[in-house]
Amino acid sequence: MERWIYEKYKDKHPIHIDIAMQARRAYKLVLEAPERAKEIRYIVSAPVYCEGYFKVFADRFGDTKYIQKRILDTQFENIYFNISERNNAYLQYQQFLSGDSYTVPWADEGKNFCDFNLSKYEE
Numbered sequence: 001m002e003r004w005i006y007e008k009y010k011d012k013h014p015i016h017i018d019i020a021m022q023a024r025r026a027y028k029l030v031l032e033a034p035e036r037a038k039e040i041r042y043i044v045s046a047p048v049y050c051e052g053y054f055k056v057f058a059d060r061f062g063d064t065k066y067i068q069k070r071i072l073d074t075q076f077e078n079i080y081f082n083i084s085e086r087n088n089a090y091l092q093y094q095q096f097l098s099g100d101s102y103t104v105p106w107a108d109e110g111k112n113f114c115d116f117n118l119s120k121y122e123e
Contacts, residue, residue: 001080013066015054018116023047023072025115027080030093037096044093046113048072053110061108066121 001024009016026044033040055067081090111118 004079009071015066015121016071019047019051019054019067019071019114020076022050022115023076024080027090031086031089034089034092035096037093038100041097041102046115049105049110050114053107053113057107057110061111063111064121 002021005017005020005024009020026047029040029043051067051071054063054065055070058065081087105113
């Protein structure tokens with residue numbers, strides 16, 4: 001997966017790789033313990049919020065929008081959860097989350113969900 005990430009985003013702004021790698025780490029938790037879904041859901045959702053900030057909202061809060069096209073799309077998930085065992089873990093994770101309601105952070109908070117050093121992108 002790491003090689004695919006680097007190849008796919010090598011010609012894009014480096015934040016693409018950072019966000020994709022954050023998602024890879026989060027998805028690994030889903031594979032290891034889908035039954036911990038409610039405990040790890042913020043970690044698993046964090047790369048999506050980070051991506052959303054730098055794709056949609058960053059310029060509204062004085063930051064640069066680095067992303068034009070989604071990183072964490074269906075193709076990303078299909079590649080990560082590409083075999084039956086992995087897909088079953090993801091479905092179990094989703095099932096453990098079902099029935100509850102969850103909130104989404106405010107737009108200006110999305111940047112706080114990035115788990116990598118953002119200072120290297122500050123101008």
